[in-house]
Amino acid sequence: MKILKNIQPNDWSKYMSRPILENEKLTYIVNSILISVKANKDLALKKYALEFDHVNLDALKVSLAELEEASSLVSGELKEAINVAKDNIEKFHSHQQIDEVAIETTKGIKCWRKSVAIEKVGLYIPGGSAPLFSTILMLGLPAKIAGCKEIILCTPSDKNAKVHPAILYTASIIGIKEIYKVGGAQAIAAMAFGTESIPPVYKIFGPGNQYVTKAKQLVQLQGIAIDMPAGPSEVLIIADKTGNPSFIAADLLSQAEHGPDSQVLLLSNDESIIDRTMIALGEQVDALPRSIIAKKALQNSKAILLDSIEDCIEFSNQYAPEHLIIASNQAMQYVDKIVNAGSVFIGNYSCESAGDYASGTNHTLPTNGFAKSYSGVSLDSFVKKITFQEITKEGISAIGSTIEIMAESEELFAHKNAVTLRLKKIGNV
């Protein structure tokens, strides 16, 4: 990590830079995949599976037999852990269900909103060496709680056409049965446009590499909703002298091990905390299986000494981190000052990995500064709120002339007439 001291607020923005992801070649490649899947459907998906994943797929859909087999391949210990996490995530997301009552804005005019589940949603789970089953909990549980009718899941298979049992097991216990062996941009295309095997959905969720991310952006332009824009994962830790350098180092590494482009920042008003964290980092990093990745990420990372915790919070608000950890015994006193962040971890025992897996909060969060305007995934992401209004004769009589005057001023006379006719019928004109 680079250690920076005595930097001035005017220069802060220099240290907030993030990688630039736009790339014309990427757009071209992904666009051609979208076009191909739209035209050739299952055939295109099987062709890409062979080309990119080196697997010859007979069927795209995971069979019932595969689902049943998966359960026997997951250890009891992992099943139990998934169950504990599931309970907490369910509790937190069920708690987000709110019945808004109607309000009478004027006598005779009742207005309300109702949350209605998005009927068809698609979840994408990336492949790779490790099965990201935790993301199925984070996306599948709120989808189920919201009441989405069709929930499908796409994830690439391995070279033997198998999907990792932990993925299948986790999907099963949530009740997701429509699982397809498709990865990458082609999976996003399949869920957006539909194929012979895969039904199209209205909204697509889930993380992925730059191809997946670009595909989500491009199908969004065609009217398919997506969870949020994405970039490399990030953590910003604010530590005062009551922080624990060993914990801080471990939390920084939790982020750094995600990938060489992970963004890791440490801010403190205490020079000794920074120095001791650097020592702890050195001690911990070599023991990690992913130490090469973590070291690369750390090369681009910064530890910055600022004048006060207030300055640290101000810096963080300008950066808008995906994850913000406040490593301090007095963390709660800073909470009200936080304006831009995806998810905030308060105090020395609130580690990011708790939120990543099992505390109950969602781990699908806005990166790349998007926390300035986007929320993380929640129950809200799986519903739309429909507005309703019921206006009686008394109600329209009360606001009729208001509508007539406004409509006339906007030169929309049919709008005015719709009211005038009703007022006449009531006998108010």
Added chain:
Amino acid sequence: MKILKNIQPNDWSKYMSRPILENEKLTYIVNSILISVKANKDLALKKYALEFDHVNLDALKVSLAELEEASSLVSGELKEAINVAKDNIEKFHSHQQIDEVAIETTKGIKCWRKSVAIEKVGLYIPGGSAPLFSTILMLGLPAKIAGCKEIILCTPSDKNAKVHPAILYTASIIGIKEIYKVGGAQAIAAMAFGTESIPPVYKIFGPGNQYVTKAKQLVQLQGIAIDMPAGPSEVLIIADKTGNPSFIAADLLSQAEHGPDSQVLLLSNDESIIDRTMIALGEQVDALPRSIIAKKALQNSKAILLDSIEDCIEFSNQYAPEHLIIASNQAMQYVDKIVNAGSVFIGNYSCESAGDYASGTNHTLPTNGFAKSYSGVSLDSFVKKITFQEITKEGISAIGSTIEIMAESEELFAHKNAVTLRLKKIGNV
């Protein structure tokens, strides 16, 4: 209107088609405007004002003197109407403020969400012959209630460099003082990237023509949030025999007068209601100042006779209209069956123009079938919900092993270690 009878559910989708808006030339033109504004800032804005709006602008910002003058140019009657609408819109949107309480998902683990205003938002109000001041209420009021710190507004001036007084007056009473004389795609570019005069914002709201819509899509790809994708305005009316043909005709025309591409649909299980509505349409349309526009829109519009109101609701759910009017004395009994719609108007006295102006609900709604996955603008649109968690020693002890097992299964050992170190410190290992 085309009248269709005896159509089968399998053929419904034929009658749900909407205009296709994608256009490569449009993308090229708008992209070049974005690039020009990003590079040349105010200079580009003034050049486009001259080129497109034929106005020579000295200053882009509306002056205090102009704001003060505007108030004297708006009639007392219109001021009073705006005030009534403002009150109702404030009531409905204030009612959407919800303080979520924290939940303890496991003993020692407290999780909660907090709504925090998006700091910088930009509102776009189109120009044209009529001043769309009602949209300022619909966007500005929730922005203020949410607590957005910087609210700016862009709208094109006329050829004399004047903005319509009703626009300036409405913005003033809400407390919006940063108003800029910029229209079209260049206004969206200015708010996205910033210029010497115009500060950049995090999220852009507001309606506009195809250039504005395309510009919003393109800046969204660059990380600026937008309210929602857009298409031509729509109404779908479901009427049973208790509907009022004269009211229905007026409501259809309210939509049709917006533009020749407006989408207007009438569904009924009662042939006589359709026939009588067609007669009323003929009687009303010629009296409208915008009758030529309305007639064009009606040419593409359909009245469809279906077997039952249940079929009408099912058709509507598949179409997902922006506005849905249920013209029936028994309208409330159908409400629970509505799955996809932007805003629903219940009963014969709930006309769309009430919601467009003054009942309290928002008129910025998802068109083009986006109601399947998007909500209309609400207080939610101006905040992001930040997640917080506070975990005690007791809390991490309770879920520590769960996290360790899950992290290890996902091969993320630094994630595991962040927990292990804490459990060791507590003395749990």
